[in-house]
Amino acid sequence: MPAGQDRAADDAGCHILHVDMDAFYASVELRDRPELAGRPVIVGGASGRSVVLSATYAARKFGVRSAMPMARARRLCPAAVIIPPTHGLYGAVSREIMGIFRSVTPLVEPLSLDEAFLDVSGAIRRLGSPAQIGQLIRRQVAEQQQITCSVGVAPNKFLAKLASVHCKPDGLLVIPVDGVRAFLDPLPVSALWGVGDRTGQTLARLGLKTVADIAATPPAALQAELGKATAEHLLALAAGRDSRRVESAVREKSIGAEETFDTDISDPGLIRRELLRLSGRTARGLRRGSCRARTVVVKLRTADFKTITRSKTLAEPTDTQQVIYQTACALYAGSGLSPQARLRLVGVRATGLVPAAAAATQLALGEQPVPWREAETVVDRITGKFGVNAVRPATLVEPREAGGSARHGE
Numbered sequence: 150m151p152a153g154q155d156r157a158a159d160d161a162g163c164h165i166l167h168v169d170m171d172a173f174y175a176s177v178e179l180r181d182r183p184e185l186a187g188r189p190v191i192v193g194g195a196s197g198r199s200v201v202l203s204a205t206y207a208a209r210k211f212g213v214r215s216a217m218p219m220a221r222a223r224r225l226c227p228a229a230v231i232i233p234p235t236h237g238l239y240g241a242v243s244r245e246i247m248g249i250f251r252s253v254t255p256l257v258e259p260l261s262l263d264e265a266f267l268d269v270s271g272a273i274r275r276l277g278s279p280a281q282i283g284q285l286i287r288r289q290v291a292e293q294q295q296i297t298c299s300v301g302v303a304p305n306k307f308l309a310k311l312a313s314v315h316c317k318p319d320g321l322l323v324i325p326v327d328g329v330r331a332f333l334d335p336l337p338v339s340a341l342w343g344v345g346d347r348t349g350q351t352l353a354r355l356g357l358k359t360v361a362d363i364a365a366t367p368p369a370a371l372q373a374e375l376g377k378a379t380a381e382h383l384l385a386l387a388a389g390r391d392s393r394r395v396e397s398a399v400r401e402k403s404i405g406a407e408e409t410f411d412t413d414i415s416d417p418g419l420i421r422r423e424l425l426r427l428s429g430r431t432a433r434g435l436r437r438g439s440c441r442a443r444t445v446v447v448k449l450r451t452a453d454f455k456t457i458t459r460s461k462t463l464a465e466p467t468d469t470q471q472v473i474y475q476t477a478c479a480l481y482a483g484s485g486l487s488p489q490a491r492l493r494l495v496g497v498r499a500t501g502l503v504p505a506a507a508a509a510t511q512l513a514l515g516e517q518p519v520p521w522r523e524a525e526t527v528v529d530r531i532t533g534k535f536g537v538n539a540v541r542p543a544t545l546v547e548p549r550e551a552g553g554s555a556r557h558g559e
């Protein structure tokens with residue numbers, strides 16, 4: 150698509166790219182099956198309980214969408230060819246694609262296996278204008294991986310993502326700085342990031358249908374209906390403003406929590422309970438930072454100030470309390486401390502952090518999601534509202550015999 154090259158003069162100030170593979174898993178599967186090109190193809194398990202992981206555009210014409218139950222997808226498109234996912238393949242292709250992005254700029258923020266934000270401001274002198282860089286990436290992905298992608302080029306993340314959605318599949322779209330208003334105005338309010346069902350209903354009740362309607366609403370009127378934070382957020386997006394930066398790496402090297410007891414503890418049951426609590430805080434910290442940890446570290450300090458640390462690297466990066474706690478208990482049990490040893494401090498730490506998006510492969514490919522993550526994410530939402538004591542594992546609800554005082558970490 151020549152749009153980017155024709156309009157290269159318009160891309161000044163558009164240093165954010167959103168690059169998104171088109172129907173990623175399906176496109177990768179079709180590389181080895183050229184006879185299926187142009188046909189409706191769905192990647193997913195064949196069983197009735199599995200979901201659509203990816204669908205070609207020919208299948209999407211029938212209403213098939215990602216995450217839809219496979220049974221429903223088959224009813225919508227009985228002619229679709231269903232291909233089971235190939236374990237490990239998409240992650241490998243993803244690493245190659247991210248490598249192409251990183252050859253352009255170190256400022257790459259992966260959102261999932263097949264999409265990322267790039268800040269190309271530092272690459273313009275070397276590689277050309279943002280739109281030219283977008284075309285370069287599209288060419289390299291096509292040549293090296295034989296799949297297509299779409300690129301949004303815009304002054305910020307919010308607009309770049311809208312642009313790539315708008316030009317899919319196999320496209321490139323620049324939203325020029327002086328064309329933001331014209332692009333946003335006719336879009337439905339649902340295009341604004343963060344507008345869910347409830348906000349959408351309120352906006353509909355107010356008769357606000359398009360982004361232009363929101364932009365023309367007096368801030369005070371919007372605040373009265375939606376609250377200050379939501380109103381300000383929507384007005385900023387409706388004006389095309391988004392100050393989020395491209396975050397290229399996980400900043401912290403580790404996340405953890407530790408507890409110094411008021412009185413030394415020797416009861417293994419109490420120590421395990423403390424490990425459970427600290428594992429919960431560590432897991433919450435990981436989820437809040439959108440990262441997962443490869444390694445769990447336990448720190449044990451005895452009454453005579455001897456400090457022991459034990460660590461274990463997991464088969465798969467985790468952000469769940471259950472996995473961290475089970476690992477911590479195994480490390481404690483294998484620490485070599487005598488069962489009567491009195492402890493003055495225990496700590497749990499997660500290291501080897503990776504962005505959750507990069508670690509999400511297994512979840513996307515597995516037939517069963519990790520059940521604890523779903524449960525604990527729900528708990529995050531509740532504790533975010535009501536505080537960390539609102540929901541806790543049953544063993545933590547009993548009164549605490551050993552009063553803890555100094556709390557660090559998180």
Ligand SMILES: [Mg+2]
Nearest residue numbers: 169170171263
């Ligand atoms: Mg995609």
